[in-house]
Amino acid sequence: GAGVSQSPSNKVTEKGKDVELRCDPISGHTALYWYRQSLGQGLEFLIYFQGNSAPDKSGLPSDRFSAERTGGSVSTLTIQRTQQEDSAVYLCASSLLWTGGNNEQFFGPGTRLTVL
Amino acid sequence: TQLLEQSPQFLSIQEGENLTVYCNSSSVFSSLQWYRQEPGEGPVLLVTVVTGGEVKKLKRLTFQFGDARKDSSLHITAAQPGDTGLYLCGGSQGNLIFGKGTKLSVKP
Numbered sequence: 001g002a003g004v005s006q007s008p009s010n011k012v013t014e015k016g017k018d019v020e021l022r023c024d025p026i027s028g029h030t031a032l033y034w035y036r037q038s039l040g041q042g043l044e045f046l047i048y049f050q051g052n053s054a055p056d057k058s059g060l061p062s063d064r065f066s067a068e069r070t071g072g073s074v075s076t077l078t079i080q081r082t083q084q085e086d087s088a089v090y091l092c093a094s095s096l097l098w099t100g101g102n103n104e105q106f107f108g109p110g111t112r113l114t115v116l
Numbered sequence: 117t118q119l120l121e122q123s124p125q126f127l128s129i130q131e132g133e134n135l136t137v138y139c140n141s142s143s144v145f146s147s148l149q150w151y152r153q154e155p156g157e158g159p160v161l162l163v164t165v166v167t168g169g170e171v172k173k174l175k176r177l178t179f180q181f182g183d184a185r186k187d188s189s190l191h192i193t194a195a196q197p198g199d200t201g202l203y204l205c206g207g208s209q210g211n212l213i214f215g216k217g218t219k220l221s222v223k224p
Contacts, residue, residue: 033212035214042122042216045211045214056211109157109158110156110157
């Protein structure tokens with residue numbers, strides 16, 4: 001596709017419910033990242049996928065958060081038993097390859113999650 | 117834990133003024149990127165700097181990477197309302213570490 005897409009753009013849920021957020025990376029990009037951004041703040045790294053390697057889950061804030069990437073393309077971030085502090089914008093990014101140097105990432109528009 | 121600190125956190129200026137935003141760390145990065153984010157959108161890459169001491173210009177924006185590759189600055193000349201947004205720096209050392217950003221408002 002032309003860019004990274006995310007769905008839904010907005011999600012309102014009740015505390016305790018599970019949510020799934022989807023990311024479609026740029027075609028051919030081997031690396032995919034999830035970040036969380038609280039209102040007007042910087043980006044908090046959550047998880048990173050590169051090819052068929054085991055994902056880097058070091059940023060996941062609790063075991064209620066998980067993510068998978070199927071077929072090396074689409075990724076789903078799942079938050080179980082949502083809490084109000086989970087409310088944020090969840091951003092997905094992809095990059096062409098993991099160079100360890102010029103890690104230029106292309107971001108989607110994000111999913112705004114509101115937990116009531 | 118690596119930390120990237122950006123300053124100032126907020127900046128409100130009049131159209132036509134110049135400004136500089138700073139990104140500092142105690143860690144060395146193999147590269148550093150600047151992004152601009154508008155409300156409701158994802159960050160958009162402006163530039164990547166790789167070499168210590170490197171200077172890159174993008175129209176009215178000048179980016180500099182410190183000699184030791186620990187810090188960077190973004191200078192905007194003659195700011196315009198269209199420059200308004202959240203400016204984020206991200207340092208690469210394996211993963212990409214982001215600062216909290218500088219929220220710039222340029223008033224006409």
